[in-house]
Amino acid sequence: MSALAEDGRSPSMAEGGLLAVDGLELRVRVSARRRRFALTVEPDAGLTLHTPEGRPVSDGEDFVRAHRSWLVGKIGLREATRPLNPAKRLTEGEVFRYLGRTYRLALVADQPTRKSVRLSAGRLAMSEETAADPERGREALVDWYCRAGQKWAAGRLQPWAARMVVAEPALDVRDLGTRWGSFRSDGERPGTGLMSLGWPLFQLPMHLVDYVIAHELAHVRVSGHRTDFWRLLGQALPEYQERKNELDELGRRMWMGEIA
Template identity: 55%
Template sequence: MDGRDFLVAVSARRKRLGLTVERDGTLTLRTPVRCDVARAEDFLRQSRAWIDSKLSQRDQHRPAHPVRAFRDGETFRYLGREYRLLLVNEDTAPVRLAAGRLRMDEAVAAEPARARRDLIAWYRKAGLRWSRGRLQPWAARMEVPEPAVTVRDVGNRWGTYRPAEGDTGTMALHWAVFQLPTHLVDYVIAHELAHIKVSGHGSDYWTLLKRAIPECEARKEELDDLGRRLWMGQIVGRN
């Protein structure tokens, strides 16, 4: 519509139509199972001003993701702190955090594609260990069951929640999230936990999230700003 393409996501849990502008500018229309085309088109027509506003905001805050090289002194963030890379020749894990330095095996660093893969694997492992300790308190605060959690690449989102029949479902967090300060990682966790009760991002959703994090709007703005400047895996000589 209006020269724009919309990805349509159909959910049996959803009762109302919703729209999401992803980090890459993709527009996702979220619909209930039984939603005719005319209703969807009318919803999009009524949402034109909102779409224009969100895309304009995105244009003003375009991604500026850094490119990294695997050399001594290069900096990488973990939970809001910067750590300098130290290339070592040790019979240990390919990547580990020790004595205030992010240590990487020299043989690994000599192969950028492998170094990228091993560093992302470290973020996934460290992030999963950290998030498991935070999940239960937030689930208790929001009065929702604690879901299973994974850390992986979830594309253009910071996190997702997928319900499942007969259990609590699964939350997936993007590995890059764990470069953020802890209060923003907590925001992402709470954001996904809220979807256990409410699908979509309507007024009921934000009311629930605001009860858990009264300053959630400020945290969202901070996430939008810092998120566009996170390292997303770009390395020298590779997109």
């Protein structure tokens, strides 16, 4: 790659090109506004070298070599925390989780309301017609998680709020993308607000759902994640750090709604 141009100088780097340096492969991004080199590691562990215009390839290679150990460390970290969320099939016997237990999907010929999913005799029943349409099937499952999760979490809010001496917020369970929960305080009435929980959370064991509920309740009193926030959470849930680690590790293996 360190080919020399005819004038004896290394050619300059091209936008979108690939740069291979000692076993690392980087995508090149050239910007006229940029003054210095920079490196980024993407969420999928892909590497990008950002470069000013007109810089020779050899300069880029030198920069990458000088930061090799930083890059290798970041790649390792990305690999270790990379999402491993599986896709699910809407077929008889597919496994779904609810509060840490597994339930198999049962496809049934009739269903009182054709769109819905219900838990029946230890199985998640869905009509064959709904399952035949991946978008509708997904919607029906998400809707079931939202309803079941809302019902379950409503009963947990009061004891946790009492333990943390905060007012019980309103609750909704919905799609929050990759977040497990959020709390939005009511501007008019400080100390109250809306707690939202993401439906995929309810696949996890109860003690991890409790961790997220306690976490969001701590935000009723303290916004942000500074020391006073963790102190308040630690008073109500001394083992919060273990639970957070477990949530990070199990969470990246949960189904996030993708249908195969």
